[in-house]
Amino acid sequence: MIRRHAALAAAVGSLLALAVVRGGGGGPPLYDGICLPPHYLLFGANPGPPSAAQTYTASDLSGSFELADNPSTPQAQIIVGSGSLAPAPGSSTVTLTITPVAPPAAKPSDGTIDGNVYSFAAKSGAQAVTLAPGHPATVVLGATSSGGSQLALERFDGTRWIAVGKTFQSGCGTTYEAASQTLGLFALVSQGASSGNGGTTAPGGGAPVVLILVVVLVVLVLIIGSVRLTRRRR
Amino acid sequence: MIAARAAGPPRAAALVLAVGAAATLRAVIGGAAPAASVPAAVVFSAMLAAVVLWGGARLTRVSWRGVAVGVGGGAALVGLSLSGLPALVIGPRAAASALLWWVPLVTAIAALEELLLRGVLFDAVRSVSGDGVAVLVTALLFAVIHAPLYGVQALPVDLCVGVFLGCLRVATGGVTAPLVAHVLADLATGWVG
Numbered sequence: 001m002i003r004r005h006a007a008l009a010a011a012v013g014s015l016l017a018l019a020v021v022r023g024g025g026g027g028p029p030l031y032d033g034i035c036l037p038p039h040y041l042l043f044g045a046n047p048g049p050p051s052a053a054q055t056y057t058a059s060d061l062s063g064s065f066e067l068a069d070n071p072s073t074p075q076a077q078i079i080v081g082s083g084s085l086a087p088a089p090g091s092s093t094v095t096l097t098i099t100p101v102a103p104p105a106a107k108p109s110d111g112t113i114d115g116n117v118y119s120f121a122a123k124s125g126a127q128a129v130t131l132a133p134g135h136p137a138t139v140v141l142g143a144t145s146s147g148g149s150q151l152a153l154e155r156f157d158g159t160r161w162i163a164v165g166k167t168f169q170s171g172c173g174t175t176y177e178a179a180s181q182t183l184g185l186f187a188l189v190s191q192g193a194s195s196g197n198g199g200t201t202a203p204g205g206g207a208p209v210v211l212i213l214v215v216v217l218v219v220l221v222l223i224i225g226s227v228r229l230t231r232r233r234r
Numbered sequence: 235m236i237a238a239r240a241a242g243p244p245r246a247a248a249l250v251l252a253v254g255a256a257a258t259l260r261a262v263i264g265g266a267a268p269a270a271s272v273p274a275a276v277v278f279s280a281m282l283a284a285v286v287l288w289g290g291a292r293l294t295r296v297s298w299r300g301v302a303v304g305v306g307g308g309a310a311l312v313g314l315s316l317s318g319l320p321a322l323v324i325g326p327r328a329a330a331s332a333l334l335w336w337v338p339l340v341t342a343i344a345a346l347e348e349l350l351l352r353g354v355l356f357d358a359v360r361s362v363s364g365d366g367v368a369v370l371v372t373a374l375l376f377a378v379i380h381a382p383l384y385g386v387q388a389l390p391v392d393l394c395v396g397v398f399l400g401c402l403r404v405a406t407g408g409v410t411a412p413l414v415a416h417v418l419a420d421l422a423t424g425w426v427g
Binding site: 022 | 270310311371375391395
């Protein structure tokens with residue numbers, strides 16, 4: 001009976017610990033199952049993809065923040081670090097917007113656009129605001145499918161599409177992110193297998209597999225050690 | 235109801251190896267997106283089923299107390315999972331037709347994980363080292379086999395969930411409660427979270 005009460009108390013304690021480490025949502029999934037890639041909303045379809053706009057004060061801008069077109073299953077998201085954006089002279093706020101837009105006439109030279117083109121913009125009053133030098137923002141875009149072609153995040157510079165550094169794959173494998181020093185038009189571009197432009201890094205990579213092997217080895221050693229210890233005592 | 239019976243201490247090492255092998259194979263087959271790979275999930279669940287049978291799982295009567303505790307535990311996990319999300323965004327993530335294959339597969343994986351971790355492996359470790367070590371070992375394995383799916387940042391979360399499910403196992407004396415809690419939580423959070 002005491003053992004069961006202790007177990008129930010420990011269960012409550014583990015729930016409290018879970019609440020602490022998980023925080024207020026937005027963390028990793030609790031355990032497993034099969035990820036259900038959210039239904040992708042294409043520009044021009046009905047329902048279409050949502051837009052997002054948020055105004056930040058100077059106080060807000062002194063810390064990190066993020067904006068997503070949908071808090072639960074975002075297709076477009078931006079994470080801005082402290083000091084990346086500042087109000088223009090004469091203004092006290094910055095408004096950040098994410099808007100799905102029609103793709104420019106110019107096509108990427110290294111592949112095809114996957115999903116929507118999104119405009120990430122910041123304004124302070126009527127004035128456009130740029131990211132501070134050395135303070136890139138992380139742009140996150142959802143893809144229409146997973147596990148297929150290699151996808152890279154690219155930005156349209158007004159005349160052509162250019163890769164935005166290294167693209168990382170995250171979440172269930174349908175989300176891609178990269179750090180960009182510039183706001184503007186962004187899209188995921190299906191690179192094809194042979195392209196070396198941009199490239200994608202999977203979330204787990206090799207590390208978790210190695211982690212599994214290391215933990216399994218450690219647990220094995222502990223079990224074997226325990227068995228030997230128990231037998232000696234007998 | 236399927237339950238697991240005790241396995242001898244020498245089996246613990248083999249069971250740990252088998253869990254590690256199944257998780258590694260899932261990660262390898264899943265490639266860049268193991269959490270979204272149905273083939274990887276099918277192979278993983280088949281390997282778990284084989285290990286559970288080899289480990290000594292057998293059919294027993296349903297423990298209604300275990301079911302009740304499991305439903306409560308599942309509700310607590312779902313509540314914690316959804317608590318940070320705005321109510322407006324909680325809803326079905328995919329087309330209802332996906333239920334036909336998604337529900338059975340998710341249920342199978344969650345149930346098999348419990349029959350293996352909180353069932354045969356728990357009994358094997360407990361026979362050597364007691365309840366506390368069994369809870370910690372199975373929670374650690376539970377956390378680490380999910381790292382390829384959600385990244386290393388998910389380890390603390392999954393470790394807490396693993397300890398919670400292990401405590402349900404100790405509190406009820408059987409695998410029914412953690413099994414029910416795990417299945418409910420995966421189905422609910424996966425579908426609407």
